[in-house]
Amino acid sequence: MIKLTVVPIFIMLLIGFVLFDVVSAQDETSPTDTGLSETVSTVNDALYKQVLTEYNLSLEKYKKAHEEYLLRRSQYIKFKTLTAQQEAYKATLEMLIARNDVVVNYLNVLRERLFMAEGVSYETKNRLDIAINLEKDWYMKHTEILPSAETLENLVNDSNKAGARYRQTKLLSYEVFYYISDGKIESFRLSLNSVIDKLKNLKGIIKSEERPEYQLDPRKIKNIERFLLESENRMTRASALQLKAREEVDRLTKSQDGLSVYNSMVIHLAESQQFFREVGSFLKEVIKEIKSR
Amino acid sequence: MDKVSQFFSDWVNMLMGKSGSSLKTFYGVKSEDIKSADADNPINSDIKKVKEVLEKIISFVEEKIRHALLHVNKKNGFDFVQVVNQLFAKVENSFKLTLVKKILIGLLTLFVIIFTTGLILNLFLKSDVKQNVLTSLEKTPTSMQLEYRPIQNSIYADDKNILMLEEELSILVKQIDSTNIREKAFMPPDLDFSIDF
Numbered sequence: 001m002i003k004l005t006v007v008p009i010f011i012m013l014l015i016g017f018v019l020f021d022v023v024s025a026q027d028e029t030s031p032t033d034t035g036l037s038e039t040v041s042t043v044n045d046a047l048y049k050q051v052l053t054e055y056n057l058s059l060e061k062y063k064k065a066h067e068e069y070l071l072r073r074s075q076y077i078k079f080k081t082l083t084a085q086q087e088a089y090k091a092t093l094e095m096l097i098a099r100n101d102v103v104v105n106y107l108n109v110l111r112e113r114l115f116m117a118e119g120v121s122y123e124t125k126n127r128l129d130i131a132i133n134l135e136k137d138w139y140m141k142h143t144e145i146l147p148s149a150e151t152l153e154n155l156v157n158d159s160n161k162a163g164a165r166y167r168q169t170k171l172l173s174y175e176v177f178y179y180i181s182d183g184k185i186e187s188f189r190l191s192l193n194s195v196i197d198k199l200k201n202l203k204g205i206i207k208s209e210e211r212p213e214y215q216l217d218p219r220k221i222k223n224i225e226r227f228l229l230e231s232e233n234r235m236t237r238a239s240a241l242q243l244k245a246r247e248e249v250d251r252l253t254k255s256q257d258g259l260s261v262y263n264s265m266v267i268h269l270a271e272s273q274q275f276f277r278e279v280g281s282f283l284k285e286v287i288k289e290i291k292s293r
Numbered sequence: 294m295d296k297v298s299q300f301f302s303d304w305v306n307m308l309m310g311k312s313g314s315s316l317k318t319f320y321g322v323k324s325e326d327i328k329s330a331d332a333d334n335p336i337n338s339d340i341k342k343v344k345e346v347l348e349k350i351i352s353f354v355e356e357k358i359r360h361a362l363l364h365v366n367k368k369n370g371f372d373f374v375q376v377v378n379q380l381f382a383k384v385e386n387s388f389k390l391t392l393v394k395k396i397l398i399g400l401l402t403l404f405v406i407i408f409t410t411g412l413i414l415n416l417f418l419k420s421d422v423k424q425n426v427l428t429s430l431e432k433t434p435t436s437m438q439l440e441y442r443p444i445q446n447s448i449y450a451d452d453k454n455i456l457m458l459e460e461e462l463s464i465l466v467k468q469i470d471s472t473n474i475r476e477k478a479f480m481p482p483d484l485d486f487s488i489d490f
Contacts, residue, residue: 059482066485073490092488099484106482113479152490163486170481177476184472191465198458206449213448266475273474280466287459293445 048112055105062098069095085152092155093146100143100162103169107136114176119183119190128176135169167256174258178249178265185242185269188276189235192283196231199286203228206290220289227282227289234282238275241268301393 072091076084111132114125142162149155203224209215216224245268252261449455 076490102482102484109479156488156490159486159488166484166486173481180476181474184474188469195458195462195465216447269474273469276469280462280469283462287455287462290455291447291450293447
């Protein structure tokens with residue numbers, strides 16, 4: 001009798017533990033949380049690797065289709081026969097479809113990369129996700145209408161439309177890259193500010209301490225205050241540079257050459273990073289002063 | 294001494310493309326052979342050409358100076374020309390020889406100085422007095438010697454919160470140092486949009 005009750009209870013407990021693990025893996029982070037939990041990161045990593053593999057495969061397929069297109073094109077230009085024209089049409093169509101697939105898979109990679117990035121707000125991720133999906137839809141619809149182009153000239157016109165759209169896609173990708181880079185700086189800024197606040201509280205406690213064994217030399221207190229002040233100054237400068245980069249987003253979305261604008265934004269962010277390095281070394285000195293007599 | 298000076302003069306002449314008589318007899322070579330060898334040697338012919346050009350330039354300059362001085366002479370009644378001619382003659386004849394002499398004397402003097410200095414230093418280093426001075430210098434304490442003072446920990450050195458904060462900061466600093474801000478890996482792919490037939 002006891003065995004009959006114990007065994008089912010044990011099996012139910014086992015099932016319960018397994019389900020609990022599955023449920024926790026499916027939890028999503030809240031919109032305001034800028035960090036990633038381990039389980040979400042693991043799932044996203046797997047998805048990211050999958051889209052990356054698909055992108056690489058589509059790129060290889062496109063390269064082969066492009067070589068075939070070049071061969072058929074040169075044959076058609078040389079011989080100008082009907083057969084050559086048909087072969088050239090077929091090869092061009094396949095190449096254009098493969099090219100669209102590459103762009104769609106690239107946008108998938110971009111999307112996953114964006115969602116893995118730390119420090120990017122939920123609203124920004126959402127907005128960029130909508131923009132990425134719009135681009136994907138355009139290329140997928142373009143792939144659907146390509147076979148209806150009956151002549152080579154129509155294919156060339158369709159290709160030119162895709163070319164114009166690709167310029168816009170590139171600008172979107174540079175915008176995504178900027179927000180990912182800005183997210184890294186933002187997460188560093190928040191973490192460093194948190195450490196500075198904790199050290200300032202600690203300094204306040206030590207300064208107001210009345211027990212002689214817990215008091216530090218006034219020179220040490222002065223050094224600590226100086227380092228904290230220097231850290232705050234550098235944090236202010238880093239924030240100003242981050243803001244300067246942010247102001248160029250409008251210029252990026254309207255520019256012809258997104259890469260040059262993105263590069264200039266990255267330079268500002270890299271300068272911020274340098275200030276953060278200095279803040280890190282100052283805060284280390286503060287801790288050294290607190291730990292030594 | 295005259296033979297020595299003659300020898301050096303001939304050596305310099307040899308360098309400049311002229312064959313010296315003393316060197317001829319030293320090496321046992323006939324003058325006709327030397328002249329024919331000189332004529333065949335392209336380097337000697339090049340040196341001769343350069344010398345001819347230099348001589349022409351010098352004579353041209355000399356002529357100009359003489360004309361100028363003659364003109365001055367007429368005005369002032371003092372024979373500059375004779376003085377300059379004598380000067381030029383002296384310089385031309387003895388310049389090369391004195392130059393060589395001076396160089397050799399200079400080199401010899403330098404060698405003697407170096408040798409003497411080395412001898413003196415060697416004697417000085419070997420002396421016991423020097424040894425004693427050196428050892429006494431080593432023993433004398435100087436103000437540059439620093440005493441090692443180990444850092445003393447405060448009461449906060451073992452505080453858990455401070456240690457955790459230090460660890461957090463250390464990880465953050467490493468992250469900041471190692472992070473590449475630029476997204477290099479996934480630039481848009483380079484696709485061919487220039488389709489035409």
